[in-house]
Ligand SMILES: Cc1ncc(COP(=O)(O)O)c(C=O)c1O
């Protein structure tokens with residue numbers, strides 16, 4: 001950690017908290033963030049030449065593992081033809097077509113440069129389309145740092161104790177109604193009170209920013225029905241769950257179709273990309289067809305499209321997703337079994353290639369309250385024990401873990417051996 005410590009001190013002189021995104025600062029688990037110098041397959045290598053099995057996967061995007069040779073080659077080829085044109089390219093159409101193969105509900109879609117842009121734009125569009133202002137979101141869900149959605153948010157906002165951010169004017173969040181995840185009665189009540197004023201309901205259909213909590217199918221179906229009945233737009237934020245819980249995201253997994261979908265992470269293959277799209281009738285309200293303005297200098301960037309397209313192509317090969325899901329299941333079962341043997345109460349959630357670890361007896365975990373009541377101090381000790389043994393988990397108790405196609409049986413076995421070792425000395 002010697003070099004990481006020096007680098008962190010230097011970074012802290014110039015960058016707030018020494019990091020360009022807060023959860024990286026390790027405040028959720030204590031200690032000094034590990035500075036990485038390279039990554040390959042399932043491994044990260046730090047500045048002190050330590051190797052780690054990586055379950056952060058850059059917070060989701062690296063679904064094929066790091067520096068996948070086909071993706072790197074595609075990026076190199078695209079870069080050699082120019083980094084950005086600010087004009088349309090054929091690759092953008094191919095990307096839209098490729099996404100629609102898996103997400104047919106996205107009849108029209110637009111590329112942006114981050115998940116935050118995707119949710120921000122979807123929200124504006126929903127409001128422009130309905131002519132209404134109020135929106136419903138859920139506690140512990142995180143949709144990027146969009147002002148109107150930084151209310152009782154998950155991820156770093158929750159970890160760092162600022163789920164509702166200072167700097168967001170009250171007027172901006174006056175129309176944000178925040179409810180409990182998986183609590184359909186609360187949503188029914190809100191619709192009973194505000195029905196005709198509600199522009200949109202936005203949620204993570206599999207929440208990955210309060211660790212990993214799947215929505216109940218009845219909850220999602222209930223939201224679908226309420227939105228349809230009240231003329232509100234149902235937005236699935238699948239920035240994280242897209243291509244992760246199923247190639248077609250949570251909407252394919254649950255068989256419930258939203259009006260708008262937000263994507264990010266995997267769709268960019270490690271490059272800064274997001275996308276939003278949905279019903280044609282709604283999407284046609286976007287400029288230049290309609291009046292709802294949305295734009296981006298680097299939107300549809302050719303190098304990013306190349307990375308995303310190749311990632312989706314490799315991921316779509318027969319058997320690839322199924323194998324990834326099977327690996328995740330072995331890992332989840334293994335964590336459960338090792339914890340049981342060590343007498344440590346642990347709840348494990350998993351779906352597709354996402355996984356959640358909660359140190360609590362209170363399962364299955366379905367609510368925000370269960371998440372925040374879990375033993376986060378113990379998670380911190382587990383995190384550091386695993387780190388010392390060469391396994392890099394999320395440096396915060398409120399983040400999901402991710403598996404890639406590069407995580408093979410040996411890597412999983414090694415991870416579970418280390419987990420068994422660390423659980424021997426985990427304390428209370
Ligand atoms: C579900 C979800 N939505 C939106 C975002 C925002 O994406 P980005 O960080 O690319 O802006 C994230 C991650 O940060 C996310 O997990």
Ligand SMILES: N[C@H](C=O)CCC(=O)O
Pocket residue numbers: 021022023024059142155156208209240399
């Ligand atoms: N949970 C966040 C996104 O999914 C983590 C990424 C970040 O905030 O840096």
